[in-house]
Amino acid sequence: MSLPHAILTALLEKPSSGLELTRRFDRSIGYFWSATHQQIYRELGKLEQAGHIRALPAAQPTRGQKKEYEVLPAGREELTAWVTKAEDPKPVRDPLLLRLRAAGVVGSEGLEAELVRHLALHRRQLAEYTAIEARDFPPERTTTEQDRLRHLVLRGGIELETFWTKWLTDALAAFHVNP
Amino acid sequence: MSLPHAILTALLEKPSSGLELTRRFDRSIGYFWSATHQQIYRELGKLEQAGHIRALPAAQPTRGQKKEYEVLPAGREELTAWVTKAEDPKPVRDPLLLRLRAAGVVGSEGLEAELVRHLALHRRQLAEYTAIEARDFPPERTTTEQDRLRHLVLRGGIELETFWTKWLTDALAAFHVNP
DNA sequence: CATGCCATGTAAGCTGTTACATGATTCG
DNA sequence: CGAATCATGTAACAGCTTACATGGCATG
Numbered sequence: 001m002s003l004p005h006a007i008l009t010a011l012l013e014k015p016s017s018g019l020e021l022t023r024r025f026d027r028s029i030g031y032f033w034s035a036t037h038q039q040i041y042r043e044l045g046k047l048e049q050a051g052h053i054r055a056l057p058a059a060q061p062t063r064g065q066k067k068e069y070e071v072l073p074a075g076r077e078e079l080t081a082w083v084t085k086a087e088d089p090k091p092v093r094d095p096l097l098l099r100l101r102a103a104g105v106v107g108s109e110g111l112e113a114e115l116v117r118h119l120a121l122h123r124r125q126l127a128e129y130t131a132i133e134a135r136d137f138p139p140e141r142t143t144t145e146q147d148r149l150r151h152l153v154l155r156g157g158i159e160l161e162t163f164w165t166k167w168l169t170d171a172l173a174a175f176h177v178n179p
Numbered sequence: 180m181s182l183p184h185a186i187l188t189a190l191l192e193k194p195s196s197g198l199e200l201t202r203r204f205d206r207s208i209g210y211f212w213s214a215t216h217q218q219i220y221r222e223l224g225k226l227e228q229a230g231h232i233r234a235l236p237a238a239q240p241t242r243g244q245k246k247e248y249e250v251l252p253a254g255r256e257e258l259t260a261w262v263t264k265a266e267d268p269k270p271v272r273d274p275l276l277l278r279l280r281a282a283g284v285v286g287s288e289g290l291e292a293e294l295v296r297h298l299a300l301h302r303r304q305l306a307e308y309t310a311i312e313a314r315d316f317p318p319e320r321t322t323t324e325q326d327r328l329r330h331l332v333l334r335g336g337i338e339l340e341t342f343w344t345k346w347l348t349d350a351l352a353a354f355h356v357n358p
Numbered sequence: 359c360a361t362g363c364c365a366t367g368t369a370a371g372c373t374g375t376t377a378c379a380t381g382a383t384t385c386g
Numbered sequence: 387c388g389a390a391t392c393a394t395g396t397a398a399c400a401g402c403t404t405a406c407a408t409g410g411c412a413t414g
Contacts, residue, residue, distance in 0.1 A: 110263035
């Protein structure tokens, strides 16, 4: 039940149309909650139905026309409640770890190339995050609470990618012990 | 498309009934791929249909009777192919990071308790993993390839939980800067 | 007016979750 | 035999993915 809250957050930061939201879910918001345009349009419909958001009056109801949404008070209350609600972390579900376990049973022939590929992808993501950090959060600058929270979230992304690059490097080293 | 492969891996390690699989998905396998008994029974049916596994002949087809499954050659081939198939890492989708971002917009009142709760949960999980490591992988003992791969997977779990405990600790510290 | 792009949507299928149903076995 | 437990399912629904459909607008 997180997608509606991701959308509410995005719309509170800046009222947008469906396509603009989609673009933002490919960048900042998408770094910790991804979504496709189909998901977004469907969810916008539900949120409007529920009275949590509304289309700005300027927009005509015809297809192919841009439609901007903004959050209503009920939507803000819903989001505020969700932020502090007790919700346990989901158990891990990672295909790559599973594949290593499977390799223990059927053999790891050819798996190394896939590890190398993943390592490159995670390194690239890590570089992107650190560039954002250098640009948006220079030392001795964070002041508002929103800044501190955004920086924390970015740090989460950075440390997660750091974990993956380190773990994959270790894994590849282990492969070369007995190649 | 990972659940069928998780089941194939589990059945290759040891032929089992649906309920036995469910129990194993609450322990070792479940540490990186969780599944409920409903998912497992449904998937067992599909795998049998596809000719990847079969029920051992001893079992009668009546309801409430134990039914053991084993992997057929086609199932092993399917799993072998999957292990080396190129499959990109999924974009991150983490509700807690999202909640922090939302807190930047609607305020972080009451969020601290939730962070404390999550920290405790991750600490417990980390303790469980390190206990397993101490028991199953004592120093200077890993020899077979299967051992090395299993240890790598466990290290993944340990380092992931280490990341979360560290990140949550940092987050709580940041909250106390301006409480 | 044809092409490409902007923008919003529909439909089908798969995965995962939640709640409930049914039969077999064991033990007091 | 009544209750608890083992074991296998069914049903309904929510969320996500993939492919496709439709209309508006700008530009050569």
